[in-house]
Amino acid sequence: MHDPRIDKLAKLLVNYSVEVKPGDRVAIMALEIAKPLSDSIFVEVLKAGGHPLVLTPSQTSELLFKYGSKEQIEYVHQPLAHITEQYDVRISVLAEENTRSLSRIDPQKAAWHSAARRHLMKTMMQRSASGAFRWTIAPYPTNAMAQDADMSLADYTDFIFDACLPDLNDPVGYWQALSDKQAYIINWLTGKKKVHITAPETDITFNIHGRTWENCDGRRNMPDGEVFTGPIEDSAEGHVYFSYPAIHGGHEVTGVRLWFEKGKCVRATAEKNEEYLNKILDADPGARYLGELAIGTNEGIKNFTREILFDEKIGGSFHMALGAGIPETGAKNESAIHWDMVCDLRHDGEITVDGELLYKNGEFVI
Numbered sequence: 001m002h003d004p005r006i007d008k009l010a011k012l013l014v015n016y017s018v019e020v021k022p023g024d025r026v027a028i029m030a031l032e033i034a035k036p037l038s039d040s041i042f043v044e045v046l047k048a049g050g051h052p053l054v055l056t057p058s059q060t061s062e063l064l065f066k067y068g069s070k071e072q073i074e075y076v077h078q079p080l081a082h083i084t085e086q087y088d089v090r091i092s093v094l095a096e097e098n099t100r101s102l103s104r105i106d107p108q109k110a111a112w113h114s115a116a117r118r119h120l121m122k123t124m125m126q127r128s129a130s131g132a133f134r135w136t137i138a139p140y141p142t143n144a145m146a147q148d149a150d151m152s153l154a155d156y157t158d159f160i161f162d163a164c165l166p167d168l169n170d171p172v173g174y175w176q177a178l179s180d181k182q183a184y185i186i187n188w189l190t191g192k193k194k195v196h197i198t199a200p201e202t203d204i205t206f207n208i209h210g211r212t213w214e215n216c217d218g219r220r221n222m223p224d225g226e227v228f229t230g231p232i233e234d235s236a237e238g239h240v241y242f243s244y245p246a247i248h249g250g251h252e253v254t255g256v257r258l259w260f261e262k263g264k265c266v267r268a269t270a271e272k273n274e275e276y277l278n279k280i281l282d283a284d285p286g287a288r289y290l291g292e293l294a295i296g297t298n299e300g301i302k303n304f305t306r307e308i309l310f311d312e313k314i315g316g317s318f319h320m321a322l323g324a325g326i327p328e329t330g331a332k333n334e335s336a337i338h339w340d341m342v343c344d345l346r347h348d349g350e351i352t353v354d355g356e357l358l359y360k361n362g363e364f365v366i
Helices: 004-017 032-047 061-067 070-074 078-086 107-115 118-130 143-148 153-164 171-189 274-281
Strands: 025-029 051-055 089-094 134-139 194-199 202-207 214-216 226-229 237-241 246-248 251-253 257-261 264-269 290-296 317-323 338-344 350-353 356-360
Touching: 004 032, 004 089, 004 134, 004 153, 004 171, 025 032, 032 051, 032 089, 061 070, 061 107, 070 107, 078 118, 107 274, 118 134, 134 153, 143 153, 171 214, 171 226, 246 274, 246 338, 251 274, 264 274, 290 338
Parallel strands: 025 051, 025 089, 089 134
Antiparallel strands: 194 202, 194 350, 202 237, 214 226, 226 290, 237 257, 246 251, 257 264, 290 317, 317 338, 350 356
């Protein structure tokens, strides 16, 4: 039986998140397992007057990393580059059939792959900042993703739709109301200079002077719920411990501890997959600098799921992204990676800004 929530989610993505207009060229990236949602998105794009193209990549990355040469791993196929460089809209559907398919690849090969796509990351960021390229990411439930979240498929399906469509009767109204709440936080932060975050094994400062805070209200991510900026590139000082695993390229890196001096991560350790962590951070010169500082605001997402689309939004957390910054914030760091890492602040965590308390034990106090 077709789940009617799929159609509601498709309408939200097409008409609210990316606002497809007549004549827009729209790439829909989705595995075959997500066909119910990609088909519904396709129909909604047609209704909006766009030109939809569904790209269904086969899961061959594992074979590329296993058998490919360095030249083959670094090769960027022109049709994929063309979407980033020329299309108006991209809608990506997350629907993993095996979340660990790349967990045993050589970290060096993953670094080659990332570094060779640095120019595409830069192009995407620049076109997105100018409004020429609109994009969003949304999930579709699979058994693999449900298992990672320690849920049954039925429970995970409900979790996804409850997070994306908290108000089934007026999903757009819900996200607009969240936008208003987050605007209050952003107004308070605007014009401030120094952020100081403390938590167990964490004591780190950032300079945000002159940078812009962004209101994440269901446009580029669905679900959403965060405010973020790009810290001054040479400003991070101190150390941070990420209480949640950092997931990247099928690798689960746990117990991550980072030390920063003059903005650069000068030391990185992990309790699991430390070699992979450092290989990715050495992928290019920008990978050891920060591109993002964010506070999660989604109170409906409470538990770690091993899917960053949800986990970075956890109410009571903050996250940082190593690598590429978002140009809209004023960030200048360039890299092929953008690796979000999440830290729980609900137990003995504080954020002060210019000496004023903003956040304590996972809640805003302003």
